[in-house]
Amino acid sequence: MTQDLHQRRMESAAEPPFLDELAEVWGARWGAWDEVGPLKRVLVRAPGDELSIVRADAWDEEAQALVDPEGHWYWTDRSPPDLDVVKTQHAGLVQALRNEGVDVDVAEPMGNRFVKAIYVRDPVITVPGGAIIGRMGVRMRRGEEADLTRVMAAIGLPILGTLTGTATLEGGSFVKLDDRTAVFGTSIRCNPEAARQLDAILAELGMALLVVPLSGYTIHIDLHLAMLDVDKALVDVPGLPFWFLQELRARGIEAIAADPDEAWGLNALCLSPGRVLMAAEAPRTAERLAARGVEVIPVPYGEIHKNGGGVHCSTMELVREPAR
Numbered sequence: 001m002t003q004d005l006h007q008r009r010m011e012s013a014a015e016p017p018f019l020d021e022l023a024e025v026w027g028a029r030w031g032a033w034d035e036v037g038p039l040k041r042v043l044v045r046a047p048g049d050e051l052s053i054v055r056a057d058a059w060d061e062e063a064q065a066l067v068d069p070e071g072h073w074y075w076t077d078r079s080p081p082d083l084d085v086v087k088t089q090h091a092g093l094v095q096a097l098r099n100e101g102v103d104v105d106v107a108e109p110m111g112n113r114f115v116k117a118i119y120v121r122d123p124v125i126t127v128p129g130g131a132i133i134g135r136m137g138v139r140m141r142r143g144e145e146a147d148l149t150r151v152m153a154a155i156g157l158p159i160l161g162t163l164t165g166t167a168t169l170e171g172g173s174f175v176k177l178d179d180r181t182a183v184f185g186t187s188i189r190c191n192p193e194a195a196r197q198l199d200a201i202l203a204e205l206g207m208a209l210l211v212v213p214l215s216g217y218t219i220h221i222d223l224h225l226a227m228l229d230v231d232k233a234l235v236d237v238p239g240l241p242f243w244f245l246q247e248l249r250a251r252g253i254e255a256i257a258a259d260p261d262e263a264w265g266l267n268a269l270c271l272s273p274g275r276v277l278m279a280a281e282a283p284r285t286a287e288r289l290a291a292r293g294v295e296v297i298p299v300p301y302g303e304i305h306k307n308g309g310g311v312h313c314s315t316m317e318l319v320r321e322p323a324r
Helices: 002-008 018-026 083-099 144-155 192-204 242-250 283-291
Strands: 039-045 065-067 103-107 124-127 130-133 159-162 174-176 181-186 208-213 225-229 232-235 254-257 269-272 275-279 295-299 316-320
Touching (some): 039 083, 039 144, 039 269, 083 103, 083 295, 124 144, 124 316, 130 144, 144 159, 174 225, 181 192, 192 208, 225 269, 232 242, 242 254, 275 283
Parallel strands (some): 232 254
Antiparallel strands (some): 039 316, 124 130
């Protein structure tokens, strides 16, 4: 009887729901409700010396890149990486974020074979309340998911789900249009099974998922779509299905075409509504955005682009306030 009294005084407290007590229980209002609200905290990974394995004698004429015959790396230039420039450009990205008042968590280099681990966008995604752990599409990057899970858990960010089985999901192919709708680009790297599992997890958060099949050997949607404001997006028109461009219009989102010769301009990170961090190597795209009232903060990132990723790829939101 005494034990019954104890338990009745400690009844299960289902209310308030998880998100309502997130800051009180987990220490912060973790996660990202959209892509454009004020960015407060972000994760990056410092480059180490992992790119020193790229060899000058590995030029592949057909691929127009230095390519490891065993498939562990590629580098889109005839000259191997300048490690000092890589580190300087990444440090410039971190400083630009801090100049904007963003708290930056820096994960340690993974070293060894993890030549693309600097691109923290891909192993995970963040949504309202925390993170969903993906499963990298290529074997050369498997293992980054586990490392970032440990990093995020140590920070205190809730892990809301993990993709399993045969699902392959990389965060560069995930974009939130708003706090109710997300987009997942299926591709050679991101498969329908991942879309199925992701849809189920997002449904628990009250979010709908739009699945956008990408054409050819496109790997991620973030080279075709970047949210700039609640009603503006930077797009690669030829790289997106017509129905999806119509969907953006129906939602009142203005689609601003990027300069077709500045692919990495699309790989931008929104800091707050109408203010974005973008590679300095995309000046014409920046001019187009300025003409539409979007403020661009440029950062040099050309050397890091040669490893296959940009500004957006190199950052993952930990805390982003809702835009509205």
